[in-house]
Amino acid sequence: xxxxxxxxxxxxxxxxxxxxxxxxxxxxxxxxxxxxxxxxxxxxxxxxxxxxxxxxxxxxxxxxxxxxxxxxxxxxxxxxxxxxxxxxxxxxxxxxxxxxxxxxxxxxxxxxxxxxxxxxxxxxxxxxxxxxxxxxxxxxxxxxxxxxxxxxxxxxxxxxxxxxxxxxxxxxxxxxxxxxxxxxxxxxxxxxxxxxxxxxxxxxxxxxxxxxxxxxxxxxxxxxxxxxxxxxxxxxxxxxxxxxxxxxxxxxxxxxxxxxxxxxxxxxxxxxxxxxxxxxxxxxxxxxxxxxxxxxxxxxxxxxxxxxxxxxxxxxxxxxxxxxxxxxxxxxxx
Amino acid sequence: xxxxxxxxxxxxxxxxxxxxxxxxxxxxxxxxxxxxxxxxxxxxxxxxxxxxxxxxxxxxxxxxxxxxxxxxxxxxxxxxxxxxxxxxxxxxxxxxxxxxxxxxxxxxxxxxxxxxxxxxxxxxxxxxxxxxxxxxxxxxxxxxxxxxxxxxxxxxxxxxxxxxxxxxxxxxxxxxxxxxxxxxxxxxxxxxxxxxxxxxxxxxx
Numbered sequence: 001x002x003x004x005x006x007x008x009x010x011x012x013x014x015x016x017x018x019x020x021x022x023x024x025x026x027x028x029x030x031x032x033x034x035x036x037x038x039x040x041x042x043x044x045x046x047x048x049x050x051x052x053x054x055x056x057x058x059x060x061x062x063x064x065x066x067x068x069x070x071x072x073x074x075x076x077x078x079x080x081x082x083x084x085x086x087x088x089x090x091x092x093x094x095x096x097x098x099x100x101x102x103x104x105x106x107x108x109x110x111x112x113x114x115x116x117x118x119x120x121x122x123x124x125x126x127x128x129x130x131x132x133x134x135x136x137x138x139x140x141x142x143x144x145x146x147x148x149x150x151x152x153x154x155x156x157x158x159x160x161x162x163x164x165x166x167x168x169x170x171x172x173x174x175x176x177x178x179x180x181x182x183x184x185x186x187x188x189x190x191x192x193x194x195x196x197x198x199x200x201x202x203x204x205x206x207x208x209x210x211x212x213x214x215x216x217x218x219x220x221x222x223x224x225x226x227x228x229x230x231x232x233x234x235x236x237x238x239x240x241x242x243x244x245x246x247x248x249x250x251x252x253x254x255x256x257x258x259x260x261x262x263x264x265x266x267x268x269x270x271x272x273x274x275x276x277x278x279x280x281x282x283x284x285x286x287x288x289x290x291x292x293x294x295x296x297x298x299x300x301x302x303x304x305x306x307x308x309x310x311x312x313x314x315x316x317x318x319x320x321x322x323x324x325x326x327x328x329x330x331x332x333x334x
Numbered sequence: 335x336x337x338x339x340x341x342x343x344x345x346x347x348x349x350x351x352x353x354x355x356x357x358x359x360x361x362x363x364x365x366x367x368x369x370x371x372x373x374x375x376x377x378x379x380x381x382x383x384x385x386x387x388x389x390x391x392x393x394x395x396x397x398x399x400x401x402x403x404x405x406x407x408x409x410x411x412x413x414x415x416x417x418x419x420x421x422x423x424x425x426x427x428x429x430x431x432x433x434x435x436x437x438x439x440x441x442x443x444x445x446x447x448x449x450x451x452x453x454x455x456x457x458x459x460x461x462x463x464x465x466x467x468x469x470x471x472x473x474x475x476x477x478x479x480x481x482x483x484x485x486x487x488x489x490x491x492x493x494x495x496x497x498x499x500x501x502x503x504x505x506x507x508x509x510x511x512x513x514x515x516x517x518x519x520x521x522x523x524x525x526x527x528x529x530x531x532x533x534x535x536x537x538x539x
Contacts, residue, residue: 054366054408077375079366080408108507109410112450116404116413139511146510164428200371205362220366223515 003201003302008199012055012075019062023328026066034082035090041122042071047166047175048094051103051159053088053110055197055217060298067317067334068325069163070103077218078198078301082110087117092125092192099128099172103159105151106135106218114120117251130172132179134158134235135173135186136309138247139216139225150169150218152153153261153309154186156297157321160330164323182311187247189216190307192263193230196300197259215239219263219300233270237277240308245285250312257293257321264299271295274306279331282310292319297329335431339392340384342537343399349378349529360522364509368409369522374395376407376415392431394425399430410507411523412458414447421446433481436538437471440488444468451506459505459518460523484539490530496524 005011012034019036020029028037046047051061061073071094076082089244091100100121104114107239111133118129134151163180170178192214195204198221205221208214213236216225231239250254250256262268275294290313298307313321324334340373350357350373357370380399389395400419404412422443444464454457470491474484499521504510508522 076408077368077372080368080372081410081412083405083412085405085407093495107410108451109408109412112410112413113408146513147507150511198367198371201358201362201367205367217512218508220508222364222366223512225511225513226517 001197001199003197003199005199008202011121012077012200015055015058016062016073016075017326026326026328030089033086033089034094035086035089036065036073036075037093038065040066042094042096045098045169046096046100047170048091048100049103049159049163049166049175050074050090050094050100052090052114053074053105053107053167054081054220056301057298059296061159063329064159064325064327066154066325068167068323069159069327069330078200081107081113083148084113084116084120087114088120088124091117091127091129095125095127099130100333101162101166101172102129102131102176103155103162103179104131104133104154106133106148107150108147122313124163129174132158132176132183134183136183136186137141138187138243139218140191151283152176152190152219153188153259153298153307154183154311156184156261157257157259157293157309157311158182160325161317161320162318163325167323182317185248185313186309186311187244188307188309189244190224190263190305191215191236191240192217192224192305193301194265194302194304196264196303198301201288213305217305218298219298220229221300221303233251233273234277236306237274237281237308241278241281244287244308244310245287248312250310252285253288254287255313256282256289256293257311257313257319258282258289259293259297259311260306261298262296263303263305263307264296265302265304268295271306291321299302336389336392337397338393338538340389340536341410343377343380343384345531345537346533347381349533350374350377350526353529357522357526360520360525361444363502363519364516365522366508366513369411369526370412371408372409373415373526376390376403376412379406393423393427395424396420399423399427411526413450414523417446417450418443433475433479433484436481437468440471441468453506456502456508458499458502458509458521458524459506460521461501461522462499462521463492463495463527463531466495467527480539482535485531485535485539487524487526489535492524492528492531496520496528499524
């Protein structure tokens with residue numbers, strides 16, 4: 001294992017120290033509970049937005065705390081869901097009288113821990129909590145016999161759009177309804193060129209030969225659905241875009257936010273090359289790209305590879321996407 | 335009896351520590367490579383609690399262990415094992431500790447695992463070790479066996495259940511994303527459950 005770390009046991013806590021040191025103008029960090037908060041106190045009457053999950057997906061979620069996105073993010077160990085105590089503390093802290101929305105990626109552990117936290121927060125402080133569980137990954141096909149589709153790229157787009165709606169002062173019910181709508185209109189598919197190494201494990205989670213790629217991966221270094229011979233970017237783009245397009249389905253005349261996400265170890269040069277392929281496929285399918293996002297936003301440590309997320313949008317969603325945002329991971333208009 | 339339950343938790347912590355790399359290796363094949371490290375951290379925290387707290391009853395001890403696991407482990411195994419010990423402890427509150435009441439407590443604990451995880455037999459989860467273990471335990475108690483015999487039978491049945499997860503296709507947890515590619519791998523949760531029961535057979539009776 002070759003990593004810029006001191007001790008595998010301290011990776012998460014030391015990274016949080018770094019976030020606090022790097023962004024003192026925007027963030028404050030509760031190091032004991034491993035919660036990243038906005039520096040400013042919650043605005044009375046604004047719905048609180050919290051998310052959280054295992055570490056190793058940066059900038060998700062801590063890097064999306066700030067104006068126009070999250071109020072707080074709970075960091076778990078690498079690839080391990082945070083614990084209920086963290087979400088309960090965050091929920092109470094960001095409740096400004098309008099309730100709190102939990103944004104949860106659909107993984108067994110995340111769902112269980114957030115559920116326990118929501119029960120505890122309601123019982124303890126009377127905070128009204130609603131949850132949205134993102135599950136946009138089309139690689140997981142048969143939801144009856146699996147833990148259900150994973151929450152991946154759409155989580156980033158959702159945190160941005162729903163964050164903007166919360167800033168407008170919408171109610172918890174409205175914010176939760178919008179979050180569900182965004183999730184339902186988004187689909188993703190990912191692939192890996194390499195595995196990744198969990199610091200505590202010390203070696204790669206799986207092995208991929210030089211001439212192989214793994215298609216249908218998630219964001220935890222877990223192997224995907226299929227191992228295939230490495231192919232040119234043009235073919236890889238089709239392998240990712242086709243199942244996404246056929247799933248919703250998206251059709252001629254639809255507008256989308258097109259999001260090409262890096263898994264952490266792929267240079268922007270290749271991500272833009274991939275975006276070019278994706279854009280051409282969408283053009284051929286008669287789909288209009290209303291907005292795009294290219295970069296490393298929901299990662300899997302140092303894994304090389306990418307995912308494609310398409311979110312079907314209308315004018316309202318585009319307007320919320322364009323609204324000001326000021327977080328370490330995403331910033332425009334503010 | 336409090337000392338024996340404390341000894342069980344301490345021995346489990348040691349065994350999970352010794353097997354952390356092995357559990358993580360199993361989890362790497364079909365999960366996300368954190369099971370060993372997470373349980374090691376969680377049970378280490380339970381031992382720290384045992385070191386600094388004296389308990390008046392077994393149920394308090396087990397409930398505190400459960401809450402500590404919920405607070406320290408994360409992932410799915412935190413709520414699952416945490417709920418197990420919470421419900422186990424709750425079931426034993428005020429009860430005389432006999433092979434029958436301990437068996438009922440174990441069953442209540444596993445009921446908690448099912449309530450949280452919603453797994454069924456054959457889903458390739460820790461329940462595939464728990465279910466045969468509970469049945470083996472009850473069978474020994476029903477035929478007049480003592481706690482040691484019951485726990486030993488439970489541990490042996492759990493090991494068989496664990497081994498039987500190898501050919502299964504996972505239908506719960508992260509391994510389920512792999513579909514048929516999860517076949518041929520031993521379930522990490524069923525493996526840690528077996529370690530806990532083997533520890534119980536050594537320490538509780």
